[in-house]
Amino acid sequence: MKKYRHPEIKNVTLADVMQALADPCRIKIVRHLLNEPERPFACNEIPLRIAKATRSHHFDVLRTSGLIQTRVEGTKSLTSLRQAEIEKRFPGLWKLISRS
Amino acid sequence: MKKYRHPEIKNVTLADVMQALADPCRIKIVRHLLNEPERPFACNEIPLRIAKATRSHHFDVLRTSGLIQTRVEGTKSLTSLRQAEIEKRFPGLWKLISRS
């Protein structure tokens, strides 16, 4: 079973999250999660026209930047936003993404 | 005399500005400008330990993304934020950058 690593948010810089969001695919992922913030999604529930290796890569980038968290449930990896933590560290970021 | 090109803000995407801000140097530049938003700065007034070709490159990236505007005055190029336009298109972006 995969053990995901999640950074402490205090170690995440603004440049880190900007970098993580500097890709249209990853913005799509985050926006999809923002539509139902309470519900965790499996990777391939989010519609993207990319190979699954690429998909895995993008989730990894988002995870490493602290924006999302992933837990394993059976054969799936369920991903959700680290909403409250990120909102505290980067106030207004979620709103910016969902509205712009 | 150099003729700078500035994009229309409506053609700028969130991914574009995230990309432009995905670099510590460029974040420093923008934060410097945010400290005195009314005052335009010449490129080398902003302290950065990089070669001038690199400096020119970073200003170009910020300009192309629509975040800054540049006008020529004598031998200098004066740069300022496109503050109101960007605030309208990406509400909360400036606050996010200055506070996080």
Place this chain on the structure above:
DNA sequence: TTACTAGTTCGTTATTGATCGAACTTAATA
């Protein structure tokens, strides 16, 4: 005219990053 200053452009190098197919792992299920 000459020299200086500010900044751009060019050519190059090195690094990062997006993308994919193929092979792999782990858990659930037939």
Place this chain on the structure above:
DNA sequence: TATTAAGTTCGATCAATAACGAACTAGTAA
């Protein structure tokens, strides 16, 4: 015990990017 499903990892390719020195341009000043 296969088989399937979800996702990761590996290795490769290709594009984009950061960085620099050197040469260049345009304006200002000596």
